[in-house]
């Protein structure tokens with residue numbers, strides 16, 4: 001318990017902050033108090049949103065004493081702290097997670113019922129903060145959940161986007177994006193602190209000067225400033241009384257508008273500067289894996305890391321800490337290249353503001369950063385043109401040049417004047433234009449560099465950064481991704497969670513390896529029957545949700561075959577489409593008896609980056625194929641295609657527990673890890689997948705009998721490229737493939753208009769960068785095995801249980817342990 005205020009004399013001001021009594025009566029009182037005094041409405045006059053807000057505030061009240069106490073304790077103990085720097089946090093809904101963490105679900109349900117309010121109804125109106133694009137942002141959210149649950153001192157730093165990932169709708173089967181105004185009805189989980197704003201500078205120029213000690217130094221004379229206002233969010237640990245902090249920054253203009261111009265009647269001009277500044281945190285870039293060279297994006301990146309570093313140094317670190325000791329107090333984890341501009345920023349602060357000399361500043365900086373790479377696609381490794389960087393952050397560019405100079409000097413010392421190697425390793429690239437390679441900068445500056453699955457980390461060392469691996473022995477490591485079992489099992493799949501707890505006791509939620517205990521239950525017919533009943537009930541639950549949401553119905557006795565992830569050619573939604581078209585064509589043409597295939601419902605969920613034309617075409621095709629298949633009586637009751645729009649965390653939580661089959665079918669060597677693959681396996685879906693990303697580890701753990709492997713391996717992919725890949729050859733040689741592609745080309749899914757999907761067809765036949773056609777026959781064969789396996793329901797269920805039992809490794813708690821052991825060295829502080 002913490003004391004309110006120093007110097008206070010009133011007994012209440014001296015009393016500790018305490019949580020309200022965790023009883024039904026206590027909860028009712030707090031809820032009504034918040035409704036009346038915070039929202040200003042009576043219960044009878046309140047809207048559903050009022051009630052939701054009051055409920056959220058009540059849950060906050062319960063967590064508050066712990067949050068304040070943790071902050072106070074940590075400021076006294078001064079432990080080493082993980083500062084997770086991430087441009088994205090794809091949080092998902094907060095209410096249920098916070099109720100669960102605080103053990104309030106039952107009390108809240110009862111208390112609300114006593115007020116005539118349904119918790120279920122309030123849950124449903126929460127708008128999820130979609131402050132991330134996909135796997136990378138969701139991973140950050142899983143990690144901060146695990147860190148809180150493991151009592152590790154940590155702060156998540158990021159951006160409070162006013163608009164998150166766009167809302168996707170379909171018009172005539174084509175994606176249309178709408179802004180995601182998630183803050184429209186208020187966000188009860190955030191605590192803004194405008195008084196604690198940081199000033200962040202941009203532009204201007206640098207100048208040399210001689211300081212009082214006669215040392216020549218550089219300084220930055222910026223051109224313009226914005227304010228970074230912190231918004232704090234609670235990150236409660238699961239059942240451990242711990243509450244960590246997520247701090248997201250919002251950009252606010254230093255002065256709101258020009259009153260003189262306003263009074264002269266030019267209203268637009270009066271707010272121009274304000275609008276410009278505040279655009280920085282306006283909207284999340286709807287990109288995944290491929291960055292867009294946009295100035296605003298670089299502004300966003302610098303904006304949030306500069307604010308975060310300054311916040312840590314000034315507010316968290318505290319006074320009187322020698323900067324040499326900084327590495328024992330903090331590790332800044334760079335979540336991909338997006339926050340890498342933090343490296344020259346820390347250097348600038350140490351050099352220009354704290355007056356350290358170069359070598360000391362660099363020695364400190366190199367120990368304070370670690371870098372996680374999340375991709376293998378070369379086009380996804382961010383680079384910034386020297387021109388842009390120099391204009392926006394001239395001092396940082398100077399610092400980067402000096403880092404590079406010294407680095408290349410060291411490379412020369414080691415390898416001699418191998419100009420080719422020097423050019424390859426330079427942080428500054430020369431072609432096609434002079435640019436800063438952010439991944440290289442992060443690798444040079446980071447104490448450690450990690451990939452996100454075994455295969456990915458290996459390829460990172462062997463293919464993407466081999467010279468660096470050679471130059472820095474021991475710097476590269478792997479931490480395989482993980483997902484939080486709280487959200488993705490406990491909350492998403494409550495019936496499965498109960499079944500597991502019934503079998504194994506409650507400890508598995510924070511010690512997921514205990515799921516191993518289910519192996520024995522896989523052999524128990526009674527348990528299998530209960531598991532099958534849970535799956536069936538999850539399908540009904542999904543059907544209810546999709547019915548209300550999109551008017552779709554899911555049949556309980558269909559195999560639910562799910563492919564949900566961002567739409568990207570490398571992920572190969574096209575391969576899935578070709579499989580569906582093959583099945584459809586077989587039955588529709590009469591060559592295959594409908595009764596010979598397992599009844600299946602194919603479910604897609606996928607957003608395409610708005611500027612990614614081919615991805616949008618594929619979305620259009622999926623919808624078009626779905627329409628034809630769903631309306632054709634010849635396949636009725638056998639094949640169905642559903643593509644609910646706006647796939648997000650909330651929908652994932654409904655879909656994954658209902659799935660039978662998980663589609664993880666990227667071209668080998670392209671998917672860094674994947675995390676959806678883990679969520680599905682942990683909810684008892686079997687995977688059909690390539691040897692890519694974390695699929696490799698999933699398969700090794702669950703065993704070949706419980707995984708449908710297909711496709712080329714990464715070395716086989718390389719070999720085929722080297723030999724010369726001609727997709728049209730595969731088309732010629734495979735009757736099924738030819739029929740499927742011809743059917744698409746014929747206009748069968750576009751009312752006879754052959755031009756609509758022609759770009760997809762010709763891309764497949766004459767380009768096919770991701771080798772869809774090469775893997776087609778192997779995929780179709782794997783799907784035949786899936787069909788055969790599904791026919792034996794009991795054996796399938798056994799495999800599903802074994803998948804769960806053997807995937808405890810994929811808890812993000814384990815990922816956090818690996819980061820702590822191998823990279824951060826930040827023990828829990830209980």
Ligand code: GLS
Nearest residue numbers: 135136289374452672673674675
């Ligand atoms: C990604 C990768 O594409 C995923 O494979 C990976 O699981 C995820 C988290 O490590 O990171 N990289 C990226 O830019 N977006 C992703 O989802």
